[in-house]
Amino acid sequence: MKRALPIIAVLLAVVGTSAAVWSRRMSSSSNAQTVVVTPTILKHLEWKEQEASGLCPWRNKLADMQRFFPGSDSAIETKLVVSSQRIAISKRLGRVPTGDENALRAYRIMRGRTPCGTVIARRVRGTYGLIELVLAIDAGSSAIKYARIQRLREPQAAANALQSEAWLEQFRGMTGDSNWQPVANSPLIPTDARASANAITDAARTALILHSTAQSIRVAVPQP
Secondary structure (H helix, E strand, O other), rough: OOOOOHHHHHHHHHHHHHHHHHHHHHHHHOOOOOOOHHHHHHHHHHHHHHHHOOOOOOOHHHHHHHHHOOOOOOOEEEEEOHHHHHHHHHHOOOOOOOOHEEEEEEEEEEEEEEEEEEEEEEEEEOOOOEEEEEEEEEOOOOOOEEEEEOOOOOOOOHHHHHHOOOHHHHHOOOOOOOHHHHHOOOOOOHHHHHHHHHHHHHOOOOOOOHHHHHHHOOOOOOOO
């Protein structure tokens, strides 16, 4: 056994030297590709992870609050849990809800101690990337009061149509049980933006169904 130890040591040294030489050759080869993970890349990867998770920030909270609910002074972030109503939601949606649709992040808008309504921000997958939709829901009617696109990546002509007040005004008064086809197929939307318009209206309808379901079962868990 004692004689074997020097032999093993020699073999390890040879292997280590060969590995070092191979590593140097690979690093000097024009075909070898290396990636240096910088803080900028890490930030980009974190952003992509947030995109994939479906989380959508409400980017212009103070300005939107006053536009949607004049005189409001606070927004309480809540998580509306609807997983217990999965079968009922499936019937209303006409499809099986996704895992992200078991709960809904929403903001209860207050004027002092009086509730004004709810704001919901949702990410929608459009033709050219993610679209961020913000909905203001009236406290009394549970219908849309305002709709706004806060960010999108569509070509300019499509973006102008999808962000136009004329088209978004058609969201006003809509509920989860409304007929959304006239909105999605509005003549205000050009042909190349129809797919994104359908995605936006489906997301709005889904958010309203989840919200009204949560209201009916009165499940609201405040975010820490």
